[in-house]
Amino acid sequence: MFITLEGIEGAGKGSVIADLALALRGSGQDVLLTREPGGCPLGEALRAQLLDMRNTGIAAEAELFLYLADRAQHVREIIVPALQAGRLVLCDRYSDSTLAYQGYGRGRDPDFLRSLDNFASGGLKPDLTLLLDLPAETGLARARARNELENKVESEGRFEAEALAFHCRVREGFLTLARREPERFAVIDAGRPLAEVLAEARALVAQRLSQRA
Numbered sequence: 630m631f632i633t634l635e636g637i638e639g640a641g642k643g644s645v646i647a648d649l650a651l652a653l654r655g656s657g658q659d660v661l662l663t664r665e666p667g668g669c670p671l672g673e674a675l676r677a678q679l680l681d682m683r684n685t686g687i688a689a690e691a692e693l694f695l696y697l698a699d700r701a702q703h704v705r706e707i708i709v710p711a712l713q714a715g716r717l718v719l720c721d722r723y724s725d726s727t728l729a730y731q732g733y734g735r736g737r738d739p740d741f742l743r744s745l746d747n748f749a750s751g752g753l754k755p756d757l758t759l760l761l762d763l764p765a766e767t768g769l770a771r772a773r774a775r776n777e778l779e780n781k782v783e784s785e786g787r788f789e790a791e792a793l794a795f796h797c798r799v800r801e802g803f804l805t806l807a808r809r810e811p812e813r814f815a816v817i818d819a820g821r822p823l824a825e826v827l828a829e830a831r832a833l834v835a836q837r838l839s840q841r842a
């Protein structure tokens with residue numbers, strides 16, 4: 630089973646995915662925890678470039694193809710072999726991030742991006758996507774506080790430097806994608822206390838697993 634987590638920056642994906650991995654491993658599932666960009670060695674190198682605060686000059690077209698290159702390698706090297714081995718794959722961001730950020734955020738036709746993404750991913754789609762939804766202001770404030778605490782301001786801040794309007798478009802983009810595929814998406818109100826968000830995410834995954842059993 631292939632599960633992805635999506636949402637704007639600071640939505641809580643990292644927190645939720647770590648908790649899900651813990652719960653699922655505790656119940657005996659063989660879980661692969663991964664992320665985009667950066668879920669394979671090539672992806673790690675691409676991630677460093679994509680998120681580097683100094684790379685303000687990356688053209689939007691180049692940015693798009695770097696995310697797609699990361700996905701093409703990640704799917705073939707990591708995700709598909711894990712699924713074929715019967716593992717449960719939990720991935721922090723995937724194709725919906727490309728549609729939301731490079732499509733709705735940067736104003737590029739989502740249908741055009743869909744066809745490029747389909748080529749990069751080999752058509753692999755998640756079975757379940759948890760969308761952590763919250764106002765962009767709240768997510769950015771959380772991410773900023775976390776980055777300051779971890780002293781990451783210089784190394785991982787390129788997207789935080791985007792205007793608030795950009796993150797609002799990305800949020801709306803995710804919600805549009807969720808409305809388009811209600812059977813794949815579950816939208817979680819991530820503005821609530823973390824314990825409530827974690828409990829809902831665990832329940833949604835347990836429900837989906839029991840449906841497939």
Ligand code: Z5A
Pocket residue numbers: 636637638639640641642643644645665666680696722723724726727728730731771772774775785788789819820821822823824826
């Ligand atoms: N990107 C793209 O443009 N196109 C693509 O195709 C792909 C990605 C795949 C990756 O950044 C960037 O790549 C991303 C989109 C772009 N940039 N942006 N924006 P990343 O991987 O470095 O960062 P991120 O994915 O945006 O995640 P994040 O900033 O690490 O946020 P998060 O994982 O969603 O949140 P978190 O780390 O779990 O939580 C943030 C803080 O809030 C932390 O201190 C938590 O303890 C706290 N938190 C979490 N939940 C709560 C609740 N419920 N209440 C209170 N506090 C909370």
